[in-house]
Amino acid sequence: MDKEKIAYHIREILVTLGEDPDREGLRETPERVARMYEEMFRGIAYTNAEIAEKYAKTFDEEDMCTAKQGNFVVVSDIPIFSFCEHHMALMYNMKVSVIYRPVDKIIGLSKIARIAEMVSHRLQLQERIGTDIAEIMTLSTGSNDVGVLIEGEHSCMTARGIKKPGAKTITTAFKGAFESNDSLRREALLLLGKLE
Ligand SMILES: [Zn+2]
Incomplete structure (x- = not known):
């Protein structure tokens, strides 16, 4: 990511807003924003297939006593945040x-959290965070039976x-x-806690 270029354009935005980018509080803001963007948008540099590859340290099923064929694996309430692509808002x-x-491979539970984090560090739509995670889960586990449920609040709706x-959007x-x-x-919605 070209941080210098991002800092340059953030400075231009500040000037256009009528701000003085050289005043005390703003002097280092463009560089700060550039560093933040580098972290917040690091998922943009990877395709879903590359993320699957990165986190697909899967175990053979016989190593895991919890995942018998036909059983479900559920991971609930992984906290994430993201930026909507329409407003670049939180x-x-x-x-x-x-x-x-699971079919024959299961994936470490912490890896599922990493996958969720990585796809949310892109300019996103809540719906696409779900389909991206589902696609990567299929690529890394070989199982096509995947469900993702997301709830969240969008500052472009709550603050403007x-x-x-x-x-809340679900x-x-x-x-x-x-x-x-x-x-x-x-049954999946029951296990995900969304049905009584
Ligand atoms: Zn928005």
């Missing part, structure tokens, strides 16, 4: 829950425009049997 208080049905503080991305089989999807 999406916050986000929680990602993932369910999948229609200003609805507390408004999105789901179901693949494979979770998409085609209504009762499996219902």
Whole structure:
């Protein structure tokens, strides 16, 4: 990422807003923002396939006593934040829950959290964070039966425009049997805590 170029353009934005970029509080802001962007948007440099490769340290199923064929693995409430691609505004208080049905490989639970973090460090839509995670889960585990449920708040909705503080957006991305089989999807939503 070209941090110098980003800093240059942030400075231009400050000038255009009518600010004095040389005043005390702003003097180092362009460089600070550039460093923050480097961290916040580091997922842009990787494709889903590359992320799958990076985190696909999978175990053979016999090593894991928890994952019998046909059982589900559920990871709930992974905290993430992201930036919406329409406003470059913060999406916050986000929680990602993932369910999948292992075929022959399972993936370390901490790796699922890393995958969620990596795809959220891009300019995103909440829906696409879900489909990206589902795709990477399939690539790294070989299982097509994956569900992702995300809830979150979008500052472009809560702090500007229609200003609805507390408004939560919930999105789901179901693949494979979770998409085609209504009762499996219902069971997934139960396990993900979204149905009574
Ligand atoms: Zn937005």
